[in-house]
Amino acid sequence: MTMKLTDTQTLILNTAIQSSDGLLSWFPDNLKGGARDKVLGSLLRQGLIQIDGKTHRVTDLAYETLGLAVPTASIEPIKAAPRTRGNTKQAQIIAMLQRPEGATISQIVEATGWQPHTVRGTFAGAFKKKLGLTLISSKDDHGQRVYRIDHTD
The missing domain is CATH 1.10.10.10 (Winged helix-like DNA-binding domain superfamily/Winged helix DNA-binding domain)
Incomplete structure (x- = not known):
């Protein structure tokens, strides 16, 4: 399936894919307010991102669209082991x-x-x-x- 992505959409998706959690946390400085909402809305409608709590996460379709291999393990936030101290x-x-x-x-x-x-x-x-x-x-x-x-x- 071939999708036409803008340069901005491609840049946002590539940045999110390169992060360890797949979250959309970076946007170009010139993308603010309504323009940012339109880009996110377009990516959501195309199924390239999904809402994950209060943020957005790339989907497997985003990897495929960019010609990248979908990671085998699902992307889950790493939970830190509880800190224990022996002298308490x-x-x-x-x-x-x-x-x-x-x-x-x-x-x-x-x-x-x-x-x-x-x-x-x-x-x-x-x-x-x-x-x-x-x-x-x-x-x-x-x-x-x-x-x-x-x-x-």
């Missing part, structure tokens, strides 16, 4: 919960200096919701509740 109270608590014997609230309070309600809140908020950890609890021989990270997942 959170890391200290996780290490305590990973021990075979687990940890009680009072042991964690003693190790961190936190109040018991803060420890319980951390279990529900940071560990369960944010980190996706599954905690299991049981009572020990002395009647204290012992918490552990469930490794059966």
Whole structure:
């Protein structure tokens, strides 16, 4: 399929294709306001770009139109791995919960200096919701509740 593209359209598509994410993030300095909207509208109607959230992304048809090979992997934004530090109270608590014997609230309070309600809140908020950890609890021989990270997942 042969499409007639303007020099501006070709330049915009080539720039987007050369970026790692395929997003249209650069436009010529002389392309502002209504002119920019018309160029984007034309590219959308031709199926060369698609709306991706609040921005535009090139389609496979744009690669084909420009005579380029379509990338084999879909273009997805790279998600950074969560940053973890080993010297935090959170890391200290996780290490305590990973021990075979687990940890009680009072042991964690003693190790961190936190109040018991803060420890319980951390279990529900940071560990369960944010980190996706599954905690299991049981009572020990002395009647204290012992918490552990469930490794059966």
